[in-house]
Amino acid sequence: MQATERAEQSAEQEPAQTADGGPHAEPAADKHTDASEPGATFDFMVVSNRMPVDRCSPDEPGCEDGWRRSPGGLVTALAPMMTKTDGAWVGWHGAPDEHLEPFSHGGIDLIPVQLSTRDVELYYEGFSNATLWPLYHDVIAPPEFHRAWWDTYRKVNKRFADAVVRYAAQGATVWVQDYQLQLVPKMLREARPDLTIGFFNHIPFPPPEIFAQLPWRRAIIDGLLGADLVGFQRSSDAGNFMRSARRFLGASVKQQQVHVKGADGETTHIARAQAFPISIDVKQISELAQRPEIIERAKQIRRDLGNPKTILLGVDRLDYTKGIRHRLKAYEELLEDGKVTVEDASLIQVASPSRERVEQYRLLREEVEGTVGHINGTFDTMQNTAVRYLHHSYPIEEMVALYLAADVMLVTALRDGMNLVAKEYVTARTNNDGALVLSEFAGAADQLKQALLMNPHDIDGLKDTIMRAVNMQPAEAARRMRAMRKQILTNDVDLWSADFLSALKEKVVRDDS
Secondary structure, eight states: OTTGGGOOOOOOOOOOOOTTSSSSOOOOTTOOOOTTSTTOOEEEEEEEEEOSEEEOOTTSTTOBTTEEEOOSHHHHHHHHHHHHTTEEEEEEOSOTTOOOOOEEETTEEEEEEOOOHHHIIIIIIIIIIIIIHHHHTTTSSOOOOOHHHHHHHHHHHHHHHHHHHHHEEEEEEEEEESGGGTTHHHHHHHHOTTSEEEEEOOSOOOOHHHHTTOTTHHHHHHHHTTSSEEEESSHHHHHHHHHHHHHHHOOEEETTEEEEEOTTSOEEEEEEEEEOOOOOOHHHHHHHHTOHHHHHHHHHHHHHTTOOSEEEEEEEESOGGGOHHHHHHHHHHHHHHTSOOTTTEEEEEEEEOOOTTSHHHHHHHHHHHHHHHHHHHHHOOSSOOSEEEEOSOOOHHHHHHHHHHOSEEEEOOSSBSOOHHHHHHHHHOTTSOOEEEEETTBGGGGTOTTSEEEOTTOHHHHHHHHHHHHTOOHHHHHHHHHHHHHHHHTSOHHHHHHHHHHHHHHHHHHHHO
């Protein structure tokens, strides 16, 4: 969905930057390559598991030739650069067993990678989301290790790399995205040493003591070290990666530089590991939060809930890393203890569908919905609902209305690379009111230090923090929100992408000098 998937993705188009910014000088105005042309090549390429477009019906807003641009900051940040730097995006188009030729949409050239139904089952649902995802999130759920999954993961990564090798111009810059494609950097390094290669990991990277469980740990580290620059959400993630490189590959690590050694012990390549905390499309959220129809929709949401004194809000993918069970437990105990009533505080829980073919996610949905039913059956009144549970995806306009309606935002992640929902909520609070309860285990806690930080495993502490947010004086709330908004407004997704690509260019220039 728009809000919760932006973890994982319109600003004015700016010229491509040169020495002080992006990877290339702006090409001549008449230069544009069409991916469908024979022999087409591109100077800048982004590689991700999914292409930046979704299927749509012709009658849907924004639908063009059966496609519309996917929501999210990553697409928003990179689209202007791609249209100005003769760029192309490599990714899966979302339909198994379907072959598509390269095509263009919204000024972006798209190069589809074909996946079979079995590829999706083994590479995506299996190795990516039942092995790597739980492993990288501190084994909150036990990861599964299957050789068939790993074999397919390697084969699919090779398919993505082959697409880049075919379409990348000489000396092109390639930016690979996320944990599904960790082998691609080395594959590119071996096939095309002329390329400048960046990689960004959008989720946490675990400590070596946890990463050690992975039977293919050396291959993953080796794959990532094919990049010139490996980016992470937090400095601790970059540190975990460098310690794993030292422990499992014997690499030499000096000041964020990982020296990759050949069989003779000599350094063959240097990769840099560094934190680049991702952010959101601040302009879009700010503008939506000031639209009269969205402000009115926020008021309607409050009326629909019976006008409680306080609305608590949780917005998550339905994922075991998000701490939804902990949040519901804390709220239920506050009702049981008489600290709040349903007239005092109502909870809206948006839980967008996620990975429903994976068993752990099906079981989580059953548990969460059972808990919601128990709470509502116990505490609902004729006028008020304790928990308004919404198992849907919503457009960004509705999400901003929810942000405006909510007095307290609850982000109780047990482990999260960043959590852009927290940043979206703060950005939407243009009046500097509201309170953010934020898990210290979310990457956003590094930037939003004025939030009410807590440990979601400590249910009593979580309850106390919720009550502190509910009872916070307006002056304190405004001071905290103002400071958080300043941090986000000056560090948006455009700055994130510019910082990464600038660091990538500087690293390569330094190596060549």
